[in-house]
Amino acid sequence: MIKTAMIMAAGMGTRFGHYTDLVPKGFVSIGDKPMILRSIEALLSCGITRIVIGTGYRCEVYEELKKDYPMIETCFSPLYAETNSMYTLYNTREVLGDDDFLLLESDLIFEPKAIRSLLDCAFSDVMLITPVTKFQDQYYVEYDSEHTLTNCSVNKDDVDVKGELVGIHKLSHAFYDKMCRDYEVILSEQPKLGYEYELLRMSRSVSPVYVLNVPGLKWYEIDDESDLLYAEQYVFPYCR
Template sequence: MIKTAVILAAGFGRRLGEKTQDLPKGLLSFDGIPLIQHSIEKLIQARIENIVLGTGYLHEAYENFAAQYPQITCVPISHYQSSGSMNTLYQLNKHIHEDFLLLESDLLYEKQALKILLTHERPNVILASGFTHSGDEVYIET
């Protein structure tokens, strides 16, 4: 059973402009709750015990937020300004000792998505959304 989640949260959120000047993207509110909190609450409900949060931009804001959750370990990422999310994941590898869920700080998803991932019979599973027309699509070849 997977007990660890890794959340990538080091980026600037540049496409959001001034909205992320004083607050990292994952801490922007949706329905009055920070985006990342929506995810963390679902992870805890799904019995995820360890949440490793890779932070960079406005790291202190995430540290302050994470203080309310004993399940969260905040890890500051070096060189986040000039690297991408895979560098964040690489730097987190010494904090990950088992299978894990990989998420980004600004994801919104239904509880059912976690259930599908956590109960799937295959050892490696990815859950992707359909085409969103956001301009930053990721394509998966199967």
């Protein structure tokens, strides 16, 4: 039974302009509440009891969260400005320890159904996707007849599109340990590697990643003001 979640929250959120002058992207509010708080509450409602947040930009704002949420632990990446999401994930390896965990991006709004679907899935290493619904910045996903991840790209023409990446996953400690060891080999050459592409590297050559496609799931990744306006109108009413 998975009780741990890890949220990647080190990025600078530059596309949000003035919204992120004083707070990290996860603290941009949708409705009346920051995205990160909505994710934390969804995780807690599904039985998660430990939440590790990989921080970087404006890390002190996440530190303040621990006063109200004692189940939160933070792990700061001093290299946040010169690396990317895979390094944030790699940097938390000692804090995560031997736990299996859910992995989330910090800039999401989603139904708790997203978490429950992963927890209920029989496979141990799982990427959650939905049919393509987002109007910009999609990560398109391809999988084979056994639902094993075979490709992903921001370029629709590069893949046989089966759906789009949500940004929520389930990973076993054994898989994550292999993932970190693999990344260590290429870290100096690819410090800005996105975690999505390391998952793909693993699925292709080391250990398969199962792709769970959940039609009808309400969610959105919010990268800028236009995303925020869209999500408030079309997604937020389903995720209260």
